[in-house]
Amino acid sequence: xxxxxxxxxxxxxxxxxxxxxxxxxxxxxxxxxxxxxxxxxxxxxxxxxxxxxxxxxxxxxxxxxxxxxxxxxxxxxxxxxxxxxxxxxxxxxxxxxxxxxxxxxxxxxxxxxxxxxxxxxxxxxxxxxxxxxxxxxxxxxxxxxxxxxxxxxxxxxxxxxxxxxxxxxxxxxxxxxxxxxxxxxxxxxxxxxxxxxxxxxxxxxxxxxxxxxxxxxxxxxxxxxxxxxxxxxxxxxxxxxxxxxxxxxxxxxxxxxxxxxxxxxxxxxxxxxxxxxxxxxxxxxxxxxxxxxxxxxxxxxxxxxxxxxxxxxxxxxxxxxxxxxxxxxxxxxxxxxxxxxxxxxxxxxxxxxxxxxxxxxxxxxxxxxxxxxxxxxx
Numbered sequence: 227x228x229x230x231x232x233x234x235x236x237x238x239x240x241x242x243x244x245x246x247x248x249x250x251x252x253x254x255x256x257x258x259x260x261x262x263x264x265x266x267x268x269x270x271x272x273x274x275x276x277x278x279x280x281x282x283x284x285x286x287x288x289x290x291x292x293x294x295x296x297x298x299x300x301x302x303x304x305x306x307x308x309x310x311x312x313x314x315x316x317x318x319x320x321x322x323x324x325x326x327x328x329x330x331x332x333x334x335x336x337x338x339x340x341x342x343x344x345x346x347x348x349x350x351x352x353x354x355x356x357x358x359x360x361x362x363x364x365x366x367x368x369x370x371x372x373x374x375x376x377x378x379x380x381x382x383x384x385x386x387x388x389x390x391x392x393x394x395x396x397x398x399x400x401x402x403x404x405x406x407x408x409x410x411x412x413x414x415x416x417x418x419x420x421x422x423x424x425x426x427x428x429x430x431x432x433x434x435x436x437x438x439x440x441x442x443x444x445x446x447x448x449x450x451x452x453x454x455x456x457x458x459x460x461x462x463x464x465x466x467x468x469x470x471x472x473x474x475x476x477x478x479x480x481x482x483x484x485x486x487x488x489x490x491x492x493x494x495x496x497x498x499x500x501x502x503x504x505x506x507x508x509x510x511x512x513x514x515x516x517x518x519x520x521x522x523x524x525x526x527x528x529x530x531x532x533x534x535x536x537x538x539x540x541x542x543x544x545x546x547x548x549x550x551x552x553x554x555x556x557x558x559x560x561x562x563x564x565x566x567x568x569x570x571x572x573x574x575x576x577x578x579x580x581x582x583x584x585x586x587x588x589x590x591x592x593x594x595x596x597x598x599x600x601x602x603x604x
Contacts (some may be wrong), residue, residue: 276366303576367555396545425506515552
């Protein structure tokens with residue numbers, strides 16, 4: 227099956243997290259024809275697919291997801307019709323990342339036309355990347371570990387490119403922590419503020435201190451870490467009442483100078499100081515959704531860079547910007563790099579990708595597989 231045909235077949239399956247809607251059935255059928263051994267793995271409400279061709283080393287894995295975000299509003303065409311118009315493929319998942327999956331399948335097909343390589347190729351495809359990411363890649367990796375299977379190198383097909391396929395590689399990602407802050411004061415009448423403990427100025431002081439603090443100046447491969455408040459909420463409709471509590475939420479995107487423990491400790495220290503000074507109680511809760519990681523530039527990243535340059539004529543930029551991806555889980559297993567299509571329209575209405583870009587990415591993947599098995603970067 228050609229990459230475009232497979233991409234359209236996948237897009238027509240409305241696989242909004244956690245629903246699979248038959249998307250993995252489509253992919254599994256194609257991989258069966260190519261000779262892959264397939265395992266459908268369901269954890270909780272999530273369907274996943276692990277398929278492998280070969281048993282020897284080196285083992286090259288392609289990881290990705292068939293689940294997509296809801297279509298939302300503002301589309302000028304059916305988001306699941308996979309319409310092609312004026313050389314552009316439209317549909318939810320066209321950029322993120324069903325077309326990349328299709329491109330890699332087409333690249334494998336091309337490689338196998340000249341014989342099976344000495345080594346193994348696998349697909350690790352989840353239906354939980356756009357959701358909580360608890361019953362997808364993490365669980366499949368645990369399943370592989372229990373079986374004693376190892377992966378040597380991995381490419382994740384996230385839409386990492388900026389202007390054209392292959393112009394940017396993600397060799398790492400920032401970590402992410404979401405914080406919830408609650409300040410508990412004492413409610414009272416605004417005419418007698420001395421009889422109350424107003425939580426709002428206390429929260430405002432904490433917000434100011436945290437927001438004004440520069441976490442770092444960045445590193446060789448990472449931009450400076452950032453802290454951004456996302457909400458401040460008192461929920462007090464009365465004009466003559468000092469409220470009993472105030473709440474806020476913020477996110478920290480951090481580089482490899484920090485750990486979740488160090489950042490959480492810093493936030494709690496600031497909160498404790500202000501709580502002692504104010505007499506109000508401040509509680510902090512934190513949830514880490516990703517830890518900063520970096521695939522150090524070396525043989526693997528150079529192989530990918532050289533391959534891309536050979537196809538496009540320009541070496542790609544190494545980047546660690548953006549949000550999180552399932553590469554944050556795979557990095558604990560093997561070196562991982564993200565390489566995919568342009569992400570400008572992902573999660574937007576009229577998500578789309580030029581057909582020529584799908585072809586270009588297929589060429590890159592095919593050249594990468596050939597180069598990898600010709601001289602594995604071990």
